[in-house]
Amino acid sequence: MDHSIQDVARLAGTTSRTLRHYGAEGLLPPSRIGTNGYRYYDDRALVRLQRILLLRDLGLGLPAIRLVLDREVDETAALREHLGWLEQEQQRLDRQIRSVQTTITTLEGEDQLMADQMFDGFDHTQYKEEVVERWGADAYRNSDEWWRSMTTAQRKEWRAATRALQADWADAVTRRVDPAGAEGQQLARRHVRWLGAVPGLPRENGHLAADYVRGLGEMYVADDRFGADYGGPAGAAFVRDALAHYADEHL
Amino acid sequence: MDHSIQDVARLAGTTSRTLRHYGAEGLLPPSRIGTNGYRYYDDRALVRLQRILLLRDLGLGLPAIRLVLDREVDETAALREHLGWLEQEQQRLDRQIRSVQTTITTLEGEDQLMADQMFDGFDHTQYKEEVVERWGADAYRNSDEWWRSMTTAQRKEWRAATRALQADWADAVTRRVDPAGAEGQQLARRHVRWLGAVPGLPRENGHLAADYVRGLGEMYVADDRFGADYGGPAGAAFVRDALAHYADEHL
């Protein structure tokens, strides 16, 4: 009635190493240990092992499995919670896949124009006058020089990132997520990080100036060309709100 | 021109720990190190950091990022390969989610009948005579006793697993995957593992008898009721082929 560790492993489609691990974790102690130190498992242990492996296949972690097996939590509840986590992971993966696809297609696109295309849909060099007026002349010059100093490949990647960011903003807008919520703030963080790569932009305490970020959001709303990329003025307003909230909280 | 590690971290939206990590990995060495040991980063390093964080957001690993940055592999190619991996992960997650959902709904279903429902769609106790004839009387008895000895919750879970396995077989059949391929064999492995939980079934060398597994596959094909669950005789044949191949390779 007792099976050796290898027997059990083959029988259950796992490895002896895994069984020892479960034993060490207290998840599946051997039902008997010989005087020689060998582990032996009876049929009850086999059944328990099956349940463990079943739940493992569903992606549950060992601590969660222990709670279920020891009846400390309801199995249905545990699975439901786990399902939530899985769906969250799925969404994260979906977003990453979309971003990678956008980046690839943009990288494959032929070379575009030059510095005046730098920010594509976000092109704030079109606001040269405003930038110069509000943030000083050398800020504008520095950004421009920085852009011209990039290699073609670097510029390509920059544009790819810009497109991807833009696409993700647009996506968030259409899904009507909360600008101040987790996803909106994640996007705002990406936006600020993306802009932060540009030397010469106004900074304070080492990061982008909060006022500059807020002002940028207002500019997006003020000019129709920005909003056009995210489904009208509501899109630009969304971006503005997310950026403003981010500036309040983190800058 | 030079920024301290904290400045860079805030500016790029990351942490100083991460920067030290990248330094230790040789991915982003500080552009200068002071006599006091402090790390300083110039604008070039900042640009490199942005690229690193960009690719990290896409899910690339640090080694892959290094290859891209050092121009040892083409960025587009790297992203394309990464996309493949992401999509694979996505499929794995999808399957897991479906399995969890199936398990939950089955767990929620009210109690069903008893031992004669043990294998649901796979019910091989309906083949009592065949089982007894080919594998001995006590094999049949043992399985039945085992089933009756289970608690209601255990039986519920067993049925849930059965349903999930069945659903996954059906899914694989409709997608016309290769019975001898990775996914087909993975299912076969689950099937054997699932059956392996039943004590009293014929075994050899500790695992289910290969002939028994092959015979089971043939029974699925021989009886219309099995095939009905996977889209006709082709479904049962698919299961049989996958099991036979698995038996050949692993039993």
Place this chain on the structure above:
DNA sequence: GCTTGACGTTGACGCAGCGGCAAGTTCTAC
């Protein structure tokens, strides 16, 4: 000149779930 507090350094553990290896013991078959 001294304290204080912010910021910097290196070093090391932790995580999730085992895989894999090493060194030593025991069982099994010839």
Place this chain on the structure above:
DNA sequence: GTAGAACTTGCCGCTGCGTCAACGTCAAGC
């Protein structure tokens, strides 16, 4: 009796940092 298969404990490795711990440095105020 001996080879070889199977078993044991113990420990490193993986991924990408988070998080102390213990200890130097620097700028500002008294």
